[in-house]
Amino acid sequence: MVILLDFTLTNEKKLFQKTVREFCEKEIKPIASKIDKEEYFPTDLYKKMGKMGLMGMTVPQKYGGAGIDRISYMIALEEISRVCGSTGITVEAHNSLGLGHIYEKGTEKQRKKYLPTLTSGRAIAAWALTEPNAGSDASATQTTAVLDGNEWVINGTKQFITSGDIADVTTVMAMTDKSKGAKGISAFIVEKDTPGFKVGQLEDKLGLRGSHTAELVFDNCRIPKENLLGELGMGFVGAMNILDRGRTAIGAMSVGIARGAFEDALEYAKQRQQFGKPIGKNQAIQWMLADMATEIDAARLLVYRAAYLEDQNVRFTKEASMAKLFASEIAMRTTVKAIQIYGGNGYMREYPLERYYRDIKLCTIGEGTSEVQRMIIARQLGL
Amino acid sequence: MNIIVCAKQVVDVSEMKIDSATKKPILQGVPQKISDIDKNAMEEAIKIKEKHGGKITVLTVGPANAKERIKELLAMGADEGLLVTAPENIDYHMTATLLAEAIKKIGGYNIILCGEASIDMFSGQIGPRLAANLKIPQITYAQSVTAEKDKITADRNMGEQMIITESTYPVLVTVTKEINVPRLPSLMQILASANKPINEITADSLTKNLNPLVQTIDLKGVSMERKNVVYKDDIDESVKQLVNNLAKEGVLRG
Numbered sequence: 214m215v216i217l218l219d220f221t222l223t224n225e226k227k228l229f230q231k232t233v234r235e236f237c238e239k240e241i242k243p244i245a246s247k248i249d250k251e252e253y254f255p256t257d258l259y260k261k262m263g264k265m266g267l268m269g270m271t272v273p274q275k276y277g278g279a280g281i282d283r284i285s286y287m288i289a290l291e292e293i294s295r296v297c298g299s300t301g302i303t304v305e306a307h308n309s310l311g312l313g314h315i316y317e318k319g320t321e322k323q324r325k326k327y328l329p330t331l332t333s334g335r336a337i338a339a340w341a342l343t344e345p346n347a348g349s350d351a352s353a354t355q356t357t358a359v360l361d362g363n364e365w366v367i368n369g370t371k372q373f374i375t376s377g378d379i380a381d382v383t384t385v386m387a388m389t390d391k392s393k394g395a396k397g398i399s400a401f402i403v404e405k406d407t408p409g410f411k412v413g414q415l416e417d418k419l420g421l422r423g424s425h426t427a428e429l430v431f432d433n434c435r436i437p438k439e440n441l442l443g444e445l446g447m448g449f450v451g452a453m454n455i456l457d458r459g460r461t462a463i464g465a466m467s468v469g470i471a472r473g474a475f476e477d478a479l480e481y482a483k484q485r486q487q488f489g490k491p492i493g494k495n496q497a498i499q500w501m502l503a504d505m506a507t508e509i510d511a512a513r514l515l516v517y518r519a520a521y522l523e524d525q526n527v528r529f530t531k532e533a534s535m536a537k538l539f540a541s542e543i544a545m546r547t548t549v550k551a552i553q554i555y556g557g558n559g560y561m562r563e564y565p566l567e568r569y570y571r572d573i574k575l576c577t578i579g580e581g582t583s584e585v586q587r588m589i590i591a592r593q594l595g596l
Numbered sequence: 597m598n599i600i601v602c603a604k605q606v607v608d609v610s611e612m613k614i615d616s617a618t619k620k621p622i623l624q625g626v627p628q629k630i631s632d633i634d635k636n637a638m639e640e641a642i643k644i645k646e647k648h649g650g651k652i653t654v655l656t657v658g659p660a661n662a663k664e665r666i667k668e669l670l671a672m673g674a675d676e677g678l679l680v681t682a683p684e685n686i687d688y689h690m691t692a693t694l695l696a697e698a699i700k701k702i703g704g705y706n707i708i709l710c711g712e713a714s715i716d717m718f719s720g721q722i723g724p725r726l727a728a729n730l731k732i733p734q735i736t737y738a739q740s741v742t743a744e745k746d747k748i749t750a751d752r753n754m755g756e757q758m759i760i761t762e763s764t765y766p767v768l769v770t771v772t773k774e775i776n777v778p779r780l781p782s783l784m785q786i787l788a789s790a791n792k793p794i795n796e797i798t799a800d801s802l803t804k805n806l807n808p809l810v811q812t813i814d815l816k817g818v819s820m821e822r823k824n825v826v827y828k829d830d831i832d833e834s835v836k837q838l839v840n841n842l843a844k845e846g847v848l849r850g
């Protein structure tokens with residue numbers, strides 16, 4: 214029998230979901246508020262996640278990863294982000310970007326050298342593309358790398374780099390041949406404590422406050438010649454491939470945060486009594502919740518579709534951008550409505566609703582703003 | 597050390613609703629899970645295996661879809677599973693008989709681990725019945741166990757007191773949920789569990805003419821009604837009244 218579409222998760226995926234959910238309830242949810250309020254980075258949690266396979270989800274087991282498919286990865290990210298956005302983005306940037314780039318574009322030697330410690334959760338990976346003058350237009354990279362004998366010498370500044378200050382290994386995009394424009398950008402692996410590599414300002418953010426966001430300064434930073442990641446001049450193209458994958462993941466993270474807010478709001482609507490009945494008995498509240506549920510499901514399906522295409526090794530640029538755009542935008546609406554349903558309590562830091570609301574905003578900005586996603590989709594439509 | 601863990605598939609009672617008119621539990625669409633305390637038995641089995649080596653077999657009497665639950669225990673660390681497919685709603689006598697027959701087939705075991713009771717029926721009968729059927733010693737309500745090469749020692753939680761019991765092998769031990777915290781499988785273990793064998797046999801192939809001794813006449817949810825008494829006068833006076841009333845109803849005892 215040919216199955217055109219199947220909307221049920223396989224039993225194995227259901228078990229993944231259940232297991233990750235239990236892990237999140239037990240290990241992350243109880244500290245999610247502390248992570249946010251105290252900008253607390255729970256190092257031990259990442260080691261535990263490494264043991265669970267969450268710190269190298271789609272990397273094959275021979276490099277210490279879990280070797281699960283992309284849909285399972287999305288399932289896990291949704292569950293993690295449902296309880297804690299900060300942990301969600303840390304895990305996402307590590308898996309999709311830092312680790313992802315080394316696995317996808319690295320040589321066998323580079324994979325063997327870096328992946329096992331990163332997948333174990335004992336070390337975190339960062340990924341540095343954005344600069345003060347190169348945000349949405351990432352090809353405007355001003356950081357340079359010049360070959361000097363057996364070493365590359367990197368100069369420049371990267372900004373807004375997730376886990377930049379704590380990462381043991383960072384992938385850095387730098388211009389190696391300005392005359393070639395975007396085709397003159399290459400990727401490099403820079404290890405922590407390399408002379409000339411400094412952590413600059415740590416950002417004080419609206420949300421995702423438990424995730425570190427740092428400025429990285431390269432001042433005649435010398436790295437071995439073999440730390441070139443991928444082919445010379447292919448760093449930008451490579452970064453765009455990695456971002457396609459990351460975008461689906463930001464979609465999953467958005468669905469997770471939206472679901473966290475929705476589930477809390479639904480429960481509250483059943484419990485909270487006003488005018489002698491639960492507020493959920495009012496059509497105004499029902500319609501909000503009905504819209505939230507519908508949009509979350511639609512967003513998840515877009516995320517799964519993009520992840521499915523990734524698993525099939527076919528082009529998924531448009532679908533990944535659609536998933537990210539839609540999921541992050543509906544999640545914004547969802548978190549606003551969830552606060553509305555909570556009334557005054559929703560505004561209070563005692564409840565997680567205001568945290569979801571602050572955390573989700575990043576998802577419409579990071580790894581390409583909503584405007585950039587629309588630009589990519591339009592381009593894919595032949596415009 | 598060869599260990600057999602008996603695990604039951606139950607409905608997730610926390611997700612179960614009661615029909616307010618008929619008071620009957622609504623079982624349709626309620627997810628199934630491994631009875632919680634059986635997971636403690638599984639965890640203890642893994643710990644014993646980590647210390648002494650050997651093999652862990654999970655044994656379930658249940659419907660065909662219980663295979664998925666067995667997979668969960670294989671992911672946790674069991675080596676293989678055996679499912680005895682039987683009609684639902686069989687009684688304790690039938691379950692214990694089928695377990696015993698299946699275990700005779702598996703053979704070569706040192707320890708049988710069970711939960712003290714299943715979270716749906718909570719009769720606590722299966723462990724003791726099984727030990728009796730197999731004519732082996734049993735230690736019930738174990739809150740901690742130490743397995744050595746030729747004997748096992750357990751602290752039995754008897755509520756008011758703790759009884760330390762020792763037995764040689766083979767032995768059946770039922771555990772309480774305080775004994776440990778069951779581990780979660782890693783994603784790698786879940787993937788690997790797909791390659792572990794689950795054998796399936798029918799109840800009929802083990803024993804014929806097995807009939808229930810107990811008949812379930814009806815199943816009804818317990819409903820709790822609130823009294824909705826509000827004490828709103830003087831606080832000292834209210835506290836006094838509340839304590840008095842609780843004492844009168846036997847909730848508080850002097």
Ligand SMILES: Cc1cc2nc3c(=O)[nH]c(=O)nc-3n(C[C@H](O)[C@H](O)[C@H](O)COP(=O)(O)OP(=O)(O)OC[C@H]3O[C@@H](n4cnc5c(N)ncnc54)[C@H](O)[C@@H]3O)c2cc1C
Nearest residue numbers: 340341342343348349373374375578579580581582584585
């Ligand atoms: C918390 C956080 C974590 C981050 N982590 C990382 C990381 O780990 N690694 C990394 O490399 N980067 C990271 N970033 C950077 C992020 O990817 C950029 O902020 C993002 O791509 C936008 O770039 P920008 O901030 O320079 O905004 P700009 O590019 O300056 O955009 C400003 C506004 O102009 C709009 N705009 C720009 N160009 C166009 C256009 N052509 N058409 C229409 N509108 C346009 C944008 O949509 C936006 O609304 C992170 C950012 C944040 C906030």
